[in-house]
Amino acid sequence: DQQVKQNSPSLSVQEGRISILNCDYTNSMFDYFLWYKKYPAEGPTFLISISSIKDKNEDGRFTVFLNKSAKHLSLHIVPSQPGDSAVYFCAASEGGQNFVFGPGTRLSVLP
């Protein structure tokens, strides 16, 4: 049973437009969430985090929104750039222990 779901395996957007990547979770005890980006043949790299005490966190072009009642979070990238093309993983944990990762969404930003 997947506790963290990313229902879109892939997403294509035009350069300069907004990319929205979605993540849903089932465990109401999850209180800390991370987004990672992964290029081929490299390990995942940390992008941005959010805790359950917040509903939004921004870092440059990246913003994560958390809707606790819906058990849903999303990552917005504005504006999207070709270098953002990668696989994006959502991860969730209870108290920062045992992070559970989603299956990932492959983002393609078209020039």
Place this chain on the structure above:
Amino acid sequence: EAGVAQSPRYKIIEKRQSVAFWCNPISGHATLYWYQQILGQGPKLLIQFQNNGVVDDSQLPKDRFSAERLKGVDSTLKIQPAKLEDSAVYLCASSLGEWDLRTGELFFGEGSRLTVL
């Protein structure tokens, strides 16, 4: 600052053979994780160490997988005997260990890709 180092990057073995992967975390990071990432899936936690003690190994197939972190620094993950379904990328990650909202992120190595034939 050096990142998480892993070796080997690639390994091809036949089923029932054994294999070992090595990880050296970022200096000063108390927590070390081994994840298994099967193609098309997200990373799955196999084992988590805090210094040289095991915090969580509930998803480690203990009949064939073993891991150690004897001196609280580097770690090895061993598979013996390997099965076809063990083909995956084995990712090592580390974190400061004193989890708080500023430092909770994991830092991953490049991974070790295992192919079992």
